[in-house]
Amino acid sequence: MIWAWFGAAAVGLSLGLLGAGGAILTVPILVYLVGHDEKSAIAESLAIVGAIAVAGVIRAAMQKRVDFRSAALLAVPGIIGTYAGAHAAKFIPGAVQLVLLSVLMLTAATLMFRSRPALPASSTDSSSSPALPSRGPLWVIAVQGIGLGLATGLVGVGGGFLIVPVLVLLRKLPMPIAIGTSLAIIAVNSTTGFLKYLSMLGEQTGPGGAVLRVDWNIIGVFIAIGIAGSLIGSALAGRINQNTLKRIFAVFLVVMAGYILVRQAPRVMPGVFGPAAPVAPGASSNAASDREP
Numbered sequence: 001m002i003w004a005w006f007g008a009a010a011v012g013l014s015l016g017l018l019g020a021g022g023a024i025l026t027v028p029i030l031v032y033l034v035g036h037d038e039k040s041a042i043a044e045s046l047a048i049v050g051a052i053a054v055a056g057v058i059r060a061a062m063q064k065r066v067d068f069r070s071a072a073l074l075a076v077p078g079i080i081g082t083y084a085g086a087h088a089a090k091f092i093p094g095a096v097q098l099v100l101l102s103v104l105m106l107t108a109a110t111l112m113f114r115s116r117p118a119l120p121a122s123s124t125d126s127s128s129s130p131a132l133p134s135r136g137p138l139w140v141i142a143v144q145g146i147g148l149g150l151a152t153g154l155v156g157v158g159g160g161f162l163i164v165p166v167l168v169l170l171r172k173l174p175m176p177i178a179i180g181t182s183l184a185i186i187a188v189n190s191t192t193g194f195l196k197y198l199s200m201l202g203e204q205t206g207p208g209g210a211v212l213r214v215d216w217n218i219i220g221v222f223i224a225i226g227i228a229g230s231l232i233g234s235a236l237a238g239r240i241n242q243n244t245l246k247r248i249f250a251v252f253l254v255v256m257a258g259y260i261l262v263r264q265a266p267r268v269m270p271g272v273f274g275p276a277a278p279v280a281p282g283a284s285s286n287a288a289s290d291r292e293p
Contacts, residue, residue, distance in 0.1 A: 005221070007026075007029035008221070008222040010229065011026050012226035012232070015053065015229075016230035016233020016235075017233040017234075017236060017240065018161075025256075026041075026222070027042055027098070028260060030044055030045060032263075038095065038097055038098055040212050042089070043214050044214050044215065045156040046191075047194045047214065048223055048226060050158075051223045055227045056234065057180065057183045060183060063180075066180040066181050067171070067173055067181045068181075070167055071181050071188075074141060076142075078145040078149035078152070081145065081146035081189075082149035083149075085150040086153035086154075086193050086196035086197055089155075089200075093267075095264045095267040095268050099261065099268055102256075102257040105257035108162075109253040109254045111162070112246040113246075140170070141171075144170075148163060149192070152190065152192075158189065160182045201214065
């Protein structure tokens with residue numbers, strides 16, 4: 001379990017340093033290190049990342065590093081997408097959700113490997129950011145908000161690795177403000193997804209017919225450790241080269257995505273990747289053999 005606590009600290013550090021990556025790490029940690037069912041892990045991840053993001057938003061807002069107008073443009077349609085994604089997840093096996101998560105991990109790694117010119121971060125006053133022109137109409141941003149919400153609802157990711165580029169490229173926010181604003185959007189989407197999952201878990205069963213539920217003790221411990229990690233990460237953000245940090249994190253995501261694919265592919269396509277019993281939609285696919293000691 002000690003590795004799970006290190007994982008919780010890594011989740012907080014990731015959110016504090018990059019404004020992203022928290023939920024992408026949380027779900028695998030809860031499944032493979034804590035041993036929770038995939039769907040319970042996704043619900044718990046949303047609660048954990050949402051709470052850590054709220055703490056980060058409060059700190060960022062005090063430093064005037066949150067553009068609430070841009071946050072609303074993505075978060076409001078994101079609520080719709082998150083709710084729809086969480087509802088659809090009810091009919092998708094947990095193993096398939098983890099495979100989708102691994103695909104998003106590889107997408108995030110690709111985005112992080114891309115080098116783009118850094119925008120000036122001299123201004124950290126969010127009051128001036130709404131006046132910055134966007135590169136596309138508002139409906140484009142709204143559609144992207146819905147898409148980000150769908151990803152949150154389907155696989156429990158906050159979507160920060162996609163939100164930050166949208167805020168930088170479309171809203172033209174300086175990176176420090178984009179990171180703070182992304183936390184506000186993550187907090188809204190994660191809360192929406194968690195509430196929807198919480199209402200659905202009681203209708204689903206895991207191994208042995210046990211009703212799926214969240215572990216509030218694990219959620220509480222991960223939130224506490226994660227918030228501490230996010231505070232440390234936020235304090236270190238200005239002292240570490242962001243491009244180097246992103247590339248290191250991208251390599252880690254590729255490794256993690258490969259591990260998930262190796263573990264879950266035999267379940268999703270048993271006839272192709274190896275023998276495995278098919279998993280019925282809505283049922284747990286986290287067999288005892290997939291749990292780490």
